[in-house]
Amino acid sequence: MSSDANSPSMPTVILDPEVTFISREIGGRTTYVSHHEATGKFFQLGAEEYRVASLLDGVRGVPELYESLRSEGIEWTTEDLAKFIAQLVQANVAVIKQGSTAGTDSPAAANMDAGHNRDAASGQTETSEPVGDAAPPSPSRPRPAALVTLLRFLPLLISQRFPLFRGDRIATRLTRYLGNAFEPIGFSLWTLLVLSGLCVVYGHFEAFAAELRRMFDPGLWPMLFLIWVVAKLIHEAGHAVAAKHHGVRVGQVGIMFFLLAPLAYVDVTDAWKLRRRIDRVQIALGGVYFELAAAAVAAWAWWLLPEGYAKHITAQFFLISGPATLLVNANPLLRLDGYYVVSDLTEIPNLRMHGRRQLGAVLQRLFFGIPQTRQLLSGWRVWFASIHAACSVVFQVFWMGGLVLGVAMWARGLGILLAVAGVLMWFLIPTVRWVWKIWTLEPGERFGLNVYRRRMLFYASLLITLVQQLGTVSSPFDRRVPVVVRFQDEQIARSPSDAFVESLFVERGEHVDQGTLLMRLKDPELRIRREKKVDDLEIVELRAIQYRRQGELSKAATSLENANALRRQIAEMDEQIAQLTVIATRSGYIVGNQVESLPGRFVSAGEELLRVSDPQEKELLALVPEQDVDAYQLATQNDSPSRVRLRGGLTIKAKPASLRPRASRTLIHPALAANVGGPLAVEPTLDGSGKMRLAQPYLESITKLDPITSAEVRSGQLGSMTIRDNRPLLARVYDAIATDFRRLGRSQ
Structure with a gap:
């Protein structure tokens, strides 16, 4: 609708007879709730807007309405009046009675939410609206x-x-x-x-x-x-x-x-x-x-x-x-x-409408110097609505962003189409509308620019420079590599076979030297099986000699092969028998949960008996994922140590050691598994043994700790090593999102 009050083509407008009004006191101010019976929509009007609506009788045009409002002390401009009437027409609350329709500018800042439909139980019906409240383009400029x-x-x-x-x-x-x-x-x-x-x-x-x-x-x-x-x-x-x-x-x-x-x-x-x-x-x-x-x-x-x-x-x-x-x-x-x-x-x-209009007006005044229009709220409600709008915009950016990315990942082709539609409808189109609104706010001056256009070009160049910096400059944040403390070269004595502990020569906590006798195990069945194998070997050797004398060389060769197999079995049994005598392979202290109860006990093959280690000789085992290998190798080239934060609040310094050349999915230390509270995701092995393996390959590095630091930390203590991030900030964000979606894909 044209804002020219003297236009001869100005139509007259009449309020739809199906619109009813209910007065209500809100915040000490009289407001009016209008209900359009045909559309089922409700609108919140201020006292001045209600008075304008009540004067729409289909006889008076904008000039007459303007004069009537001035006589009542309502200081509205003809432009404000024309825009508000156009908004009523767009919402089908008012009807053009005569004359030709003209274009309308963007809706004025009237105290109403045209088209607001309170479906309080609709679940997610309102989340389909865009994040920003951008005014629609003027119909006077036909769209393609x-x-x-x-x-x-x-x-x-x-x-x-x-x-x-x-x-x-x-x-x-x-x-x-x-x-x-x-x-x-x-x-x-x-x-x-x-x-x-x-x-x-x-x-x-x-x-x-x-x-x-x-x-x-x-x-x-x-x-x-x-x-x-x-x-x-x-x-x-x-x-x-x-x-x-x-x-x-x-x-x-x-x-x-x-x-x-x-x-x-x-x-x-x-x-x-x-x-x-x-x-x-x-x-x-x-x-x-x-x-x-x-x-x-x-x-x-x-x-x-x-x-x-x-x-x-x-x-x-x-x-x-x-x-x-x-x-x-x-x-x-x-x-x-x-x-x-x-x-x-x-x-x-209409809290969101008021808050976002107020927030938008503040930002436009701050960045472009655009004068703020008449406020719709007063008192503490102004800042409350603005804060709520700022919080809701930030929250919905992450909320909608997560929904869009999740649908794009889950639904594949159709999901990508929905993601593109969401980005267009919630971000790109409102942004273009807002930029066009600022760009056409005033006519151009020298070189087609005005103060608003010059500021917009300045902010655009600043944004491009910022994105370029974020895409090239290294991230100021750090990476964290999971680590676990363990003893250096720890001896873990295990039972070589099913046996009885015959005697124990040490106590828990006792210091022993290398070569010290720790315990003896007894396995009578193992010795009996060895003697039987020896007898079988003698019989096979005699048969080989007999076949050779009889000229049956093929049978003699077969007997010799059987004899060699028996010798290997006897050698393995001799090794097991030798292992029944447990000797310390290093100097250190005896540790174990049930060392005192070992004498006379029956132990199964592979069962842990005791350990020999030195509390002053510990090391950090670090597992580095493939995406962090480059950054970790850069950290190893520096002479400065990295910060290691262990669970319990202890922080130490340690220089990263070189990586071992091969990646592996073997779970080296059980404390690292996520199913027992560790930081690394694990999954069952494919052999059906019930054991766990790492969900993705990791490379290992072992950092030796000095005696003083070793005395401060505990074996099995988890933590993280901080290394400098060598990626740009945008690359870091992209890698984080890609990693999350790879995990989501594996879970599906």
Whole structure:
């Protein structure tokens, strides 16, 4: 709509008769909630905007309206008036009665959220909107047909909503049985139930933490999906019952797909008609309210059920209906239930719109010197809305970024298409619109530039320089390589066969020299088997001599081969018998958990008996992943030692040693495994032995520690060695994301 008040083609506008207004006191100011019956949309208007809307009778044009407002003391310009009327027309709240339609500028800063539809129970319906509130381009500049088609098609790629049935009748039936849950007695019982469920979880926290880890098992995802469906049906029923309990009409119930994820929704838009904040808050929290009660019941069922599959299912139901719904639905930074609760409690309708417009105005004034327009809020609500907007933008950048990357990784080709659509709709298109808005704010001057364009070019060049620096300059952050402390050249005495400990000549903690006799083992069966092998060898040798004398040379050769095999077996048995006498191969101290109980005990082959080590001779075993090899080799070339932080708070200095040439997936030290609290991911070996191996190859390095440092650390102590990162910062971020998705791919 043209802002020229004297234009002869200026049309007159009449307010749609289906629009009704409800006055409301918000923050000490009178505001008006308008409801458009045909579209089901609600709009929040200030007192001045309401007065303008009430004057739209289809007779007065902008000049007459301007004069009427001035006579009433409302200081609006004709441009503000024309833009606000254009916004009403765009939202189908007002209708052009006569004259030709003209172009409209971007919506004015009126105290309304055109098109805001409060689906408090819709789950994820609001997250499909872009992160920024960018004004649409002026219709006076026709868009190319391809661009128009693209802008219409992009939202359909991200989100599709399918209404199924009207929920008012079902909500009425459910309210007969569950409506008392929102009464004081029902709330008291709910509080007792939820608190008791929390006590059950708190008393078995480790067991529930183990169940949380099982949630990421792909084999359980079909059952988890069914649990999620049941939980969300309970959630939407909570919204519907709360709305009907307060006399609010329940609209359509349906399903929507957001980034391929199915989500239920129920339309309780008429909650805007309620005057009391507490009633609107109850409707907004109705879904979480019901889900938490169901989670508490699931926690009690988990505690009462015996071990088995049903017990596991109830634990997963608790996790989805309890912590998960609090993290998502009750999060005030997402435009879901928690957002509407904060909006109602602070009496800031359309909180995100106000906050982001206020935040955008502050940033435009800070970077471009653009004068700030008339504020929609006052007092503490100004900074509260701005802080909320800043926090929500940062959170949703990471939230939406994670969703987009996850879908791109999971759905492959279609996921990449959805990721591109998300980047275009949530970032690229709003950014282009905002840049175009600033660029066309004033006409060009010398060389086609004005002050805003010059500043924009300066910031663009600064951004390009910054990205270039981030892509070339080494990262200021460090890398961390996992390490474990162990003894140098530690002797681990193991039983060579199934035997009895005949005698022990040392005690735990005793210092021994190299060659000291430690213990003797006794294996009578081994000696008997050796004697039998000796007898067999004599018989085979005699047969070989006999066959040779008889001229049967082939049989003689076979007998000689059997004799050689028996000699090798006897040699192995002699070695085992020799090992029954355990001798110290190095000097050190005797360590072991059950050294005193060894005499007379039966020990199996391979069982550890004792160890000989020196507490002043320890070393650091470092396992370096392939992506950190280059940085580690650079660290070994420097003479300065690296910082090693061990668990328990101890920090030492150690110079990185050279890497061994071959990578391996063998788990060298059991303390490094993630299944026992270590830092490295492991998986079962392929031979079915039940042993674990590293999930990816690692290279080893061994750093000797000096005696003083060795005395300070403990064997088996885990930690990390800090080395300088040789990658640019952008490369570091890319490698981190790629590593996470490789792990996700392996888990699937």
